[in-house]
Amino acid sequence: xxxxxxxxxxxxxxxxxxxxxxxxxxxxxxxxxxxxxxxxxxxxxxxxxxxxxxxxxxxxxxxxxxxxxxxxxxxxxxxxxxxxxxxxxxxxxxxxxxxxxxxxxxxxxxxxxxxxxxxxxxxxxxxxxxxxxxxxxxxxxxxxxxxxxxxxxxxxxxxxxxxxxxxxxxxxxxxxxxxxxxxxxxxxxxxxxxxxxxxxxxxxxxxxxxxxxxxxxxxxxxxxxxxxxxxxxxxxxxxxxxxxxxxxxxxxxxxxxxxxxxxxxxxxxxxxxxxxxxxxxxxxxxxxxxxxxxxxxxxxxxxxxxxxxxxxxxxxxxxxxxxxxxxxxxxxxxxxxxxxxxxxxxxxxxxxxxxxxx
Amino acid sequence: xxxxxxxxxxxxxxxxxxxxxxxxxxxxxxxxxxxxxxxxxxxxxxxxxxxxxxxxxxxxxxxxxxxxxxxxxxxxxxxxxxxxxxxxxxxxxxxxxxxxxxxxxxxxxxxxxxxxxxxxxxxxxxxxxxxxxxxxxxxxxxxxxxxxxxxxxxxxxxxxxxxxxxxxxxxxxxxxxxxxxxxxxxxxxxxxxxxxxxxxxxxxxxxxxxxxxxxxxxxxxxxxxxxxxxxxxxxxxxxxxxxxxxxxxxxxxxxxxxxxxxxxxxxxxxxxxxxxxxxxxxxxxxxxxxxxxxxxxxxxxxxxxxxxxxxxxxxxxxxxxxxxxxxxxxxxxxxxxxxxxxxxxxxxxxxxxxxxxxxxxxxxxxxxxxxxx
Numbered sequence: 001x002x003x004x005x006x007x008x009x010x011x012x013x014x015x016x017x018x019x020x021x022x023x024x025x026x027x028x029x030x031x032x033x034x035x036x037x038x039x040x041x042x043x044x045x046x047x048x049x050x051x052x053x054x055x056x057x058x059x060x061x062x063x064x065x066x067x068x069x070x071x072x073x074x075x076x077x078x079x080x081x082x083x084x085x086x087x088x089x090x091x092x093x094x095x096x097x098x099x100x101x102x103x104x105x106x107x108x109x110x111x112x113x114x115x116x117x118x119x120x121x122x123x124x125x126x127x128x129x130x131x132x133x134x135x136x137x138x139x140x141x142x143x144x145x146x147x148x149x150x151x152x153x154x155x156x157x158x159x160x161x162x163x164x165x166x167x168x169x170x171x172x173x174x175x176x177x178x179x180x181x182x183x184x185x186x187x188x189x190x191x192x193x194x195x196x197x198x199x200x201x202x203x204x205x206x207x208x209x210x211x212x213x214x215x216x217x218x219x220x221x222x223x224x225x226x227x228x229x230x231x232x233x234x235x236x237x238x239x240x241x242x243x244x245x246x247x248x249x250x251x252x253x254x255x256x257x258x259x260x261x262x263x264x265x266x267x268x269x270x271x272x273x274x275x276x277x278x279x280x281x282x283x284x285x286x287x288x289x290x291x292x293x294x295x296x297x298x299x300x301x302x303x304x305x306x307x308x309x310x311x312x313x314x315x316x317x318x319x320x321x322x323x324x325x326x327x328x329x330x331x332x333x334x335x336x337x338x339x340x341x342x343x344x345x346x347x348x349x350x351x352x353x354x355x356x357x358x
Numbered sequence: 359x360x361x362x363x364x365x366x367x368x369x370x371x372x373x374x375x376x377x378x379x380x381x382x383x384x385x386x387x388x389x390x391x392x393x394x395x396x397x398x399x400x401x402x403x404x405x406x407x408x409x410x411x412x413x414x415x416x417x418x419x420x421x422x423x424x425x426x427x428x429x430x431x432x433x434x435x436x437x438x439x440x441x442x443x444x445x446x447x448x449x450x451x452x453x454x455x456x457x458x459x460x461x462x463x464x465x466x467x468x469x470x471x472x473x474x475x476x477x478x479x480x481x482x483x484x485x486x487x488x489x490x491x492x493x494x495x496x497x498x499x500x501x502x503x504x505x506x507x508x509x510x511x512x513x514x515x516x517x518x519x520x521x522x523x524x525x526x527x528x529x530x531x532x533x534x535x536x537x538x539x540x541x542x543x544x545x546x547x548x549x550x551x552x553x554x555x556x557x558x559x560x561x562x563x564x565x566x567x568x569x570x571x572x573x574x575x576x577x578x579x580x581x582x583x584x585x586x587x588x589x590x591x592x593x594x595x596x597x598x599x600x601x602x603x604x605x606x607x608x609x610x611x612x613x614x615x616x617x618x619x620x621x622x623x624x625x626x627x628x629x630x631x632x633x634x635x636x637x638x639x640x641x642x643x644x645x646x647x648x649x650x651x652x653x654x655x656x657x658x659x660x661x662x663x664x665x666x667x668x669x670x671x672x673x674x675x676x677x678x679x680x681x682x683x684x685x686x687x688x689x690x691x692x693x694x695x696x697x698x699x700x701x702x703x704x705x706x707x708x709x710x711x712x713x714x715x716x717x718x719x720x721x722x723x724x725x726x727x728x729x730x731x
Binding site (some may be wrong): 055058059060061155156159163229230232233236239240241319320321322323324325326327328 | 374376382383384395398485488489490491492494495496499555556559561562564565711712713714715716
């Protein structure tokens with residue numbers, strides 16, 4: 001009903017018929033880039049706003065409420081402030097690496113956005129190895145963090161960066177294995193096919209308990225991978241002031257900041273796609289009337305609604321839990337999550353083999 | 359001087375030293391921990407204080423006893439009222455006068471309110487040290503109620519200077535008792551929230567249990583008093599050992615824990631808030647009638663040496679006055695609890711992770727202006 005394929009096809013068809021193949025390709029790429037960047041910036045800003053409002057709600061506060069109605073333009077004002085701020089150059093810092101680090105972090109998360117399916121046909125590239133691509137790209141961000149910590153020539157930054165490196169590399173395993181569970185169920189790494197396999201029920205529901213376990217593990221590991229509380233050891237402001245981005249100012253800091261929120265969005269979007277049926281509407285058994293009503297809600301709303309729910313869960317963790325210590329963090333991964341995950345995967349492989357899932 | 363600088367330089371090259379402070383979010387003020395690290399592990403810590411030294415003891419020598427009380431507010435600003443009380447008691451003892459029961463009751467009520475307010479702020483900040491940012495707003499929400507009560511009677515929220523040698527600055531506000539009773543009722547419903555948010559949390563317990571264990575001998579050796587000392591089973595509550603003001607009239611338990619770790623120190627403070635509510639409940643309805651100020655001709659301590667100790671929210675505060683008979687002390691010395699509590703940190707935190715150092719220094723509940731005076 002709400003299929004974006006025809007819209008995209010008509011745009012590309014128009015470009016192909018009007019321009020030479022080279023220019024058509026270039027223009028479509030530029031268009032895509034502009035759309036993704038705009039989407040990235042706006043979504044990042046409003047995630048910051050959402051976080052501030054949600055945490056204010058949890059802390060008996062009002063949150064931003066001065067700039068614009070309900071403070072809606074607060075983050076935009078903040079961004080303008082950050083753009084105008086002086087970029088501090090640090091003596092004895094490795095300037096080349098220092099400047100390039102925020103770009104690596106932000107480019108990694110922009111590239112990941114490209115593979116996320118927002119609705120049917122509304123996806124920049126539908127790779128046949130979409131999950132693998134996302135995992136590979138999102139782990140590139142840690143290189144930026146390590147470089148940032150190293151190049152800052154600050155002891156706090158180095159500790160933050162080393163923590164972040166250890167953390168992201170360990171939790172990558174759990175994220176990968178949890179997603180592998182669903183790949184085993186769905187039998188594909190392509191996002192469109194994984195969503196198509198959930199037409200008759202989301203994997204969270206029809207995948208029995210192993211899918212629920214995989215979802216929980218994915219949420220924990222995903223939160224850890226984005227360096228957010230209670231796993232925000234890389235920035236741990238009470239210990240390391242601000243960790244790896246202590247020495248950054250102005251727009252370079254904003255890049256780290258935006259990338260953190262967009263990484264959270266990406267983690268939530270993948271959770272939505274893999275476990276919660278992506279942009280598919282919620283259906284209940286054979287209740288035709290109910291299902292028909294649900295179908296009327298556009299898939300984009302379904303996608304963003306589910307993603308917002310997962311993001312809310314992650315913010316809820318952050319604002320209620322204390323931070324873990326580095327050794328507890330690593331033992332949680334290697335001693336608990338990883339064995340659980342491996343057992344879970346074997347169980348799921350068995351279930352899939354016997355075709356015992358719905 | 360140059361040699362020492364070179365020494366530091368040499369040490370810097372050989373060891374990984376980070377300076378936590380003077381500006382650092384977890385030191386709660388201008389304190390500097392020279393922290394030597396081995397990876398994430400803390401090898402040793404050298405606390406450097408003196409960044410907020412104002413020479414309060416010297417300034418006191420030039421002020422009359424009524425005036426110098428206002429300076430004591432600025433030592434441990436979170437137990438300002440109790441600091442005032444220490445000086446007032448010391449001067450009253452020296453002059454061999456006794457204030458009326460009414461004054462004693464009101465002073466004690468104020469002291470217990472101060473203790474609760476101080477522990478609330480500590481709880482807020484301790485949660486923040488561990489990364490639980492929401493605790494800060496929960497603690498401050500409840501602390502506001504107490505500060506409002508202070509404001510109504512004394513006109514001031516943080517540094518009240520309500521006590522003066524010989525009595526009180528003013529009588530209590532007519533709403534005073536009613537509002538305290540409201541607060542007791544209110545806070546009894548809010549304290550379980552503290553447990554839900556932090557005490558029962560598995561991450562919190564993992565972060566605090568068995569961290570920074572201080573045995574009783576260490577506590578005695580270093581002179582660690584107050585809730586930090588009582589967490590190690592060191593019975594050091596001055597309110598019990600040498601009762602002053604209205605403490606002889608009330609029944610309360612001295613809270614001690616035996617484990618001596620960060621979690622024990624945490625528990626002591628949480629339980630002390632409950633106990634302070636009990637003390638308040640016993641006192642608030644029984645404030646006797648009487649004078650609020652003795653009619654003294656002049657506030658002058660006779661020639662001699664005087665010492666008075668009280669229990670602040672952080673431990674034992676001692677006031678030592680040497681008087682030559684004049685209106686101001688010839689020499690005054692404050693034995694502040696935080697100064698003694700601070701230096702045990704090397705013993706507690708060495709060998710632990712850097713995150714534990716923050717938890718331990720948070721559990722000692724340091725107020726930096728009290729260390730430096």
